[in-house]
Amino acid sequence: MANLSRERSQPDAPAVAGEAAAELLRGLSPDWRSEEGRLRREYRLRGFGEPVALAVRIALLAEREDHHPELRLGYGHLEVELTTHSAGGLTRNDFILAAKIDELG
Amino acid sequence: MANLSRERSQPDAPAVAGEAAAELLRGLSPDWRSEEGRLRREYRLRGFGEPVALAVRIALLAEREDHHPELRLGYGHLEVELTTHSAGGLTRNDFILAAKIDELG
Numbered sequence: 001m002a003n004l005s006r007e008r009s010q011p012d013a014p015a016v017a018g019e020a021a022a023e024l025l026r027g028l029s030p031d032w033r034s035e036e037g038r039l040r041r042e043y044r045l046r047g048f049g050e051p052v053a054l055a056v057r058i059a060l061l062a063e064r065e066d067h068h069p070e071l072r073l074g075y076g077h078l079e080v081e082l083t084t085h086s087a088g089g090l091t092r093n094d095f096i097l098a099a100k101i102d103e104l105g
Numbered sequence: 106m107a108n109l110s111r112e113r114s115q116p117d118a119p120a121v122a123g124e125a126a127a128e129l130l131r132g133l134s135p136d137w138r139s140e141e142g143r144l145r146r147e148y149r150l151r152g153f154g155e156p157v158a159l160a161v162r163i164a165l166l167a168e169r170e171d172h173h174p175e176l177r178l179g180y181g182h183l184e185v186e187l188t189t190h191s192a193g194g195l196t197r198n199d200f201i202l203a204a205k206i207d208e209l210g
Contacts, residue, residue, distance in 0.1 A: 048173045052164045059157045068153045074175040 004028075004092075004099035009065040013084065013091035024095040029102045037089030039082040039098050051078040054104065061100050067093045109133075109197075109204035114170040118189065118196035129200040134207045142194030144187040144203050156183040159209065166205050172198045 004027050016024065025034050033040045045051045051073040058080060062068045070081040080101065082094040109132050121129065130139050138145045150156045156178040163185060167173045175186040185206065187199040 048164065048168060052161070056157070056161065059153065063153060068180040070177065070179040072175065072177045075173040 004096050005103050007092075007096045007099075009067045009093040009096055013087065013093045015084070015087040015089045015091055016095075017089065021090055024092065028095065028098050032098055034090070037083055039080075039090065039094050041080045041098070041101070043078040043080075045076060045078060048075050051076070054078055057104050058101055061097065061104075065093070065097055065100070067097050069097065109201050110208050112197075112201045112204075114172045114198040114201055118192065118198045120189070120192040120194045120196055121200075122194065126195055129197065133200065133203050137203055139195070142188055144195065144199050146185045146203070146206070148183040148185075150181060150183060153180050156181070159183055162209050163206055166202065166209075170198070170202055170205070172202050174202065 004024070021034065025032065025039075028039075029041070031041050043051070043054065045054065055071050055073050055078055058069060058071065067082075067084075072079040072081075082097055083089065084091040084093055109129070126139065130137065130144075133144075134146070136146050148156070148159065150159065160176050160178050160183055163174060163176065172187075172189075177184040177186075187202055188194065189196040189198055
């Protein structure tokens with residue numbers, strides 16, 4: 001299993017699908033779902049401060065990787081959605097960012 | 106016109122609807138839409154940093170008012186949604202927070 005969290009996002013990464021995507025998905029927390037060319041993870045958290053704090057930590061990772069998620073947050077929850085618009089679906093970059101998000105705990 | 110941005114949110118604020126809600130809406134930026142018991146505003150912003158920064162500023166306001174929005178953000182955009190779950194719709198608190206958000210520019 002590749003250690004995705006140690007990799008860096010690459011420009012112009014090609015789309016991944018099928019067994020290659022399934023193998024990459026197995027390297028992530030089981031909380032991630034792959035649906036319609038996107039990776040999604042939902043967090044149930046305490047109050048408003050925890051979702052905001054996690055969103056900011058994810059935002060900093062995203063800037064470092066130059067790969068940007070959609071984030072939805074409110075009292076008690078945060079949802080993260082990853083895709084690569086330029087590839088029209090998932091690339092290895094999405095799995096790399098997901099693996100780094102997993103390491104935030 | 107009440108200067109909503111100078112008010113503070115109140116616990117157990119009652120629901121507002123009809124002409125009372127329409128009058129409060131006129132006190133906000135025209136970018137706010139009132140739909141299905143919610144106030145919504147969409148921002149088109151630059152890059153990822155601007156949406157994240159505005160979301161954090163709104164989050165700090167929300168904590169101060171103890172009234173919490175739903176925020177959705179990604180590259181180039183931020184959406185804010187306000188409602189009062191305990192009232193099953195809009196209360197004056199939603200308009201107060203919206204007015205304070207407007208003052209962020």
